[in-house]
Every structure is written in structure tokens, then in C-alpha cells.
Amino acid sequence: MNNSTARRDPDATGVESQSSFGELLSQYEQSHRAAPGGGNSAREGTIIAISGDSIFVDIGLKTEGILPAAELRDKAGSITLSRGDKVHVGITGRDQEGYYLLSRLKVQRPKDWASLEKAFAEKRTIAGTVTGVVKGGLSVDVGVRAFMPASRSGAKDAAEIEKLVSQEISCKIIKVDVADEDVVVDRRAVLEEEAARERDQRLSNLTEGTVVQGTVRSLTDFGAFVDIGGVDGLLHVTDMSWGRVAKPSDLLKLGDQVEVQILKIEEQGAGKRSRRISLGLKQLQPDPWSAAGEKYKQGDRVRGTVTRVAEFGAFVELEPGIEGLIHLSELSWSKKVRKPGDVVKPGDTVEVVILGVNSADRRISLGLKQALGDPWEQAEKRFPGGTIVEGPITGLTKFGAFVQLDEALEGMIHIADITADKRINYPQEVLKPGQAVRAVVLEIDRQKRRIRLGLKQLQPTSIDEYIAEHKEGDLVSGRVSEVSRGRATVELGAGIKASGNVDVGEATALAEASAGARTDISSLSSMLSAKWKMGQHAGPSPKREPVRPGQVRSFRIVKLDAAQKRIELELAS
Numbered sequence: 001m002n003n004s005t006a007r008r009d010p011d012a013t014g015v016e017s018q019s020s021f022g023e024l025l026s027q028y029e030q031s032h033r034a035a036p037g038g039g040n041s042a043r044e045g046t047i048i049a050i051s052g053d054s055i056f057v058d059i060g061l062k063t064e065g066i067l068p069a070a071e072l073r074d075k076a077g078s079i080t081l082s083r084g085d086k087v088h089v090g091i092t093g094r095d096q097e098g099y100y101l102l103s104r105l106k107v108q109r110p111k112d113w114a115s116l117e118k119a120f121a122e123k124r125t126i127a128g129t130v131t132g133v134v135k136g137g138l139s140v141d142v143g144v145r146a147f148m149p150a151s152r153s154g155a156k157d158a159a160e161i162e163k164l165v166s167q168e169i170s171c172k173i174i175k176v177d178v179a180d181e182d183v184v185v186d187r188r189a190v191l192e193e194e195a196a197r198e199r200d201q202r203l204s205n206l207t208e209g210t211v212v213q214g215t216v217r218s219l220t221d222f223g224a225f226v227d228i229g230g231v232d233g234l235l236h237v238t239d240m241s242w243g244r245v246a247k248p249s250d251l252l253k254l255g256d257q258v259e260v261q262i263l264k265i266e267e268q269g270a271g272k273r274s275r276r277i278s279l280g281l282k283q284l285q286p287d288p289w290s291a292a293g294e295k296y297k298q299g300d301r302v303r304g305t306v307t308r309v310a311e312f313g314a315f316v317e318l319e320p321g322i323e324g325l326i327h328l329s330e331l332s333w334s335k336k337v338r339k340p341g342d343v344v345k346p347g348d349t350v351e352v353v354i355l356g357v358n359s360a361d362r363r364i365s366l367g368l369k370q371a372l373g374d375p376w377e378q379a380e381k382r383f384p385g386g387t388i389v390e391g392p393i394t395g396l397t398k399f400g401a402f403v404q405l406d407e408a409l410e411g412m413i414h415i416a417d418i419t420a421d422k423r424i425n426y427p428q429e430v431l432k433p434g435q436a437v438r439a440v441v442l443e444i445d446r447q448k449r450r451i452r453l454g455l456k457q458l459q460p461t462s463i464d465e466y467i468a469e470h471k472e473g474d475l476v477s478g479r480v481s482e483v484s485r486g487r488a489t490v491e492l493g494a495g496i497k498a499s500g501n502v503d504v505g506e507a508t509a510l511a512e513a514s515a516g517a518r519t520d521i522s523s524l525s526s527m528l529s530a531k532w533k534m535g536q537h538a539g540p541s542p543k544r545e546p547v548r549p550g551q552v553r554s555f556r557i558v559k560l561d562a563a564q565k566r567i568e569l570e571l572a573s
Helices: 004-008 021-028 113-122 156-161 188-204 287-293 460-468 506-513 521-538
Strands: 043-051 054-058 065-068 086-094 100-104 125-134 135-140 147-148 169-177 181-188 211-219 223-227 232-236 255-270 272-280 301-310 313-319 322-327 349-358 364-369 388-397 399-405 410-414 436-445 450-454 475-484 485-491 496-499 552-561 566-571
Touching: 043 188, 065 086, 086 169, 113 169, 125 147, 169 188, 181 188, 181 506, 232 255, 287 322, 322 349, 399 436, 410 436, 460 485, 460 496, 460 566, 485 566, 496 552
Parallel strands: 065 100, 147 181, 232 272, 322 364, 410 450, 496 566
Antiparallel strands: 043 054, 043 086, 054 065, 086 100, 125 135, 125 169, 135 147, 169 181, 211 223, 211 255, 223 232, 255 272, 301 313, 301 349, 313 322, 349 364, 388 399, 388 436, 399 410, 436 450, 475 485, 475 552, 485 496, 552 566
8 A cells, every 4th residue: 555655746656555554544534624525535436547647537526536646556667557447546635727636545455354353343344356257246355255246246237247357346244254264245335335425425515596417317207307417306397397298208308418407405314314306497497477467468369279177167378388267157158068178178279368367376367258259249130029039948947948049148938928828837837958949039138138038929829810710801790898989899709809990879979079188089080081981982871780888799800910919890780
């Protein structure tokens, strides 16, 4: 082992030190303050270049270390190791260019069985030289012949195991049996301890908010694990993009180089010996919600894609990172829509109207039905009074029934307008949901958004049947129920009434004329004029008995009006 002078002086000849391992360790600990990780800076490195008096060593940190070549020269002055070989070193400081200053550190090799038992009891790291490959592992010289299982060698495959032959390694004794001269050693445990120290060192240099470079190491359903220099951090799927990401593999693939921000470092595990690092990718891009209030205004018509459907509505992506909600009540003018899936599906492109924007809460309210137009704007033109409509019964209440007129409009039949044949207490007595009906529009009120329909108005009545069975000019008999001012109301049958001008007699007319100031003189004059004309042109006519209430007389049908349900008569005899 080289002495302290050899480590400080590059020109030293590398004469083997007679100092004990304890003295070397003491000297090393005096300089540990200049090295990262304090007294735990002893590590195994890999020679990556030899240049003159300096040997460059990869020690697993961001910057390489420099080991004086003199520390690897033998007594003849030759360097005993080459590029790719492993070497145990200690960090003594850093030079002006940032390289770590290294010193060759040899681990003590036990000299006898007592030393082996002591190293085993203390779980101390010892030095050894791999002498060859044997069945199941490697043969190692640790002062005596020891066996190292291949699984504990730290090598990944057979090729790496072969490269260990003739290499000096650090290991720990995991079994010692003096009687059988059986010693088993473990190199992997030492490598894992070194890796843990390096990881702790890297973690200590990380701070929240720092932007670092990393490599995607693995992908899962919930995110990606990114290697940020020997330490893994989790990039959750929700922190990959401001837009919606269905699965991480849609955005990243293994081996991708990414720039990420450290969002959080949490200590976890027993004794808080490990840390969980949360990473963010979208945080390095502008938040689209910061400009949403200026970009989207109430009343604007915009297009978007339906991303998902819930019981209460549908979410629409207006741009990556900006989603709005169409509430169930804003999906359609129709009341028959019970769930969003009846109107839209994920992936649909829709045109919507902005109903409200709340950038602070990251919410935008959208309306689909408003973009389709209000059906009530044309309702009066489409369904004027008297229009005959057809549609299914969509609902029944105690006061009436609702009828679907089209996709967006419903009309209501009041219970009093359902039937004329009998009095009903509930609409369910004659109607049922889904039943197709034919009705007439009785009234439309756009402001109240109400269309009143009638069912009984289209049902045939006794007067409809009477009109259908008669024609103008027919002679019919009827009972006079009322006479007033030359007009008589005549009952032609049960529920069938007609009216017409009749001769009430001179005495009766004069009596009516003197009855009061409100007498209709024009009606009386018309009646007398008609009588004079009849006598003037038709000649003398037989004197007819004046018409009085209660009489049954013959009449001639002058006019039949089916639409108005009116019958006009004239006295026949």
C-alpha cells in the first residue's frame, strides 16, 4: 500500500507503505471534510483514461476524479492497471476545474483466521483478489481461499463475471468456518452500500423547484419513472401535460431524454431512510388557464371535443389543458334527456356556447342546446292556434298530459280538454305514457314557454254528427227554446241547438219595441222590411202563427258550418 507521501507527491515511486490500515484511515478521515459525503467517500471507481501523470476515474458522480498515476505504479515504475479496471479510491477534495481529487485506498486484507472471524463479526469490508471462475461462482483470495457465489458478485452476466478475474475487489464475509476452512464472501453487498451512499449524496444536492435532465426508465399506467442522475423520480400522468393524457405511453417512450422540474421531495420509510421525488413536465410550460379569462367570453360560440361523460354532464376540451362542463340541463331543450350519453359520446366534436368563465376555480360552463338555437323562437309560426298535431304521451300528472311535438317542444293537454264524453278525475283513466295522440293547438305562449293542446276538440260530438247527416235546404223540426228580437234558438235534438230569424208577429214586435231604450231598432226594422218584401214579391201569404218559446215548428236549414259547429235556420211554417 502506498504511504501518505506517495498520495501527495505525484513523483513518488509508490514504495509500499509499512503503515497500518488504521493509520491510513486516520489520515483519510482528516481530509474528509473536503469530500462529498464526509467520511463515507470511499468508493469503487472505473478507470476511463490514463494521461501522463493523471488517471481519470469514473466514481459515479457528475464529475470524474483524478488519481495520481504514481499511486498505481509498481516497483518497476509500470502502471499495473488499465482502462476499464476497477480501483478503490477515497475523495480528498476538488481542484480549481471541479475535478475530484482521489487517493488510492486499499482495504485491509485479513492475515489469519482470527482476523477473518473478527472481520465477519464486525461486518467489516475487506479486500480480496479474484483468482478464477469456479462452479457456481468465483474463487477469491482474502488471505485464504474464499468462495463468492455468482449471485453475490454484483456482475450482471457471465461476461462481467469473467472480467472480475485478477481484479482486486472489496467484499464482506458472510460465512466463516475455521474447522472446515470454508469462507464465503459477498461483493454485491458492498456495491449496494456504495450505491446507497451515492444516492444519498445525489439526493442531498436536489432541491424542490430545480429543473433537471432525466431519462425515462420505465412506464406504468399512472406515470413514468425518470432517472435524474442515478436517482429515480416519479413523473405522474397528471403532471405530464396541461392537456388530458389517457396513458403515459401516448406522450413518452423508454429512453426519452426529458427536462423536468422537481416538484416535491418526501422522506418515507422506517427511519425516513428513503425519499420519494415527484417530478413535473407540464410545469415548464405556460398554464393555459392564466389566459382563459381573456380568451373565452360569455356568449362566445366555440368548438371542442367531448373527453368524458359523467352522470351530471359532459366534459369538453376546448384546447389542451382547458376543459369546460356541459351540465345535463344544458345538453338539450328536450325534457326527455335523462343522461348525457343520450346526446353525446367521448370523442364527439361539438359546438357550444360559453355560459360562464371562472379562471380562479378553473371552470368554464358550456351550453350545447344554446348553440342549436331556441326552438321557441319559431314555435308560434310552426304551431299556430288550430293546428292539428300528433305525438306520443311523454308524461302524466294529476292535472293533465304532456305530448312530444318534436325533439325540443312539448305541449300540455289539460284534464278538462281530454274528453267531452264524460268527466274524469285523472288523465290515467284514458291515457297512458307512450300512447300516440292527435290534438289541436288551443293556445301558445312563447314567454311562458307553454303550448296548450286539446284532445276533446277533435272528438266527434252530436252536433258534428247532425251536420254530417244533413245538408243546406233540408226541412227539419225543432222546439223553440228562446225568442229574442226576431231571433229564435231552436233545439233540434239532444245537445243540438240552432238559431235563425223568425216572424214573431206585429203585436209581439211592437211590445218589444216599447220595452225600453235598449231595444234594437235596426233588428226590428230589418224584420219588418223582410216581411214587406216577402209580401211585395210573393204576393199575399197565409197568416202564420207567431213563433213563441215552447212551440214545435218546422224550419229549413239555411247554413251548416262544421268548423264553428253552427246551424242557421229559417221558419218554414
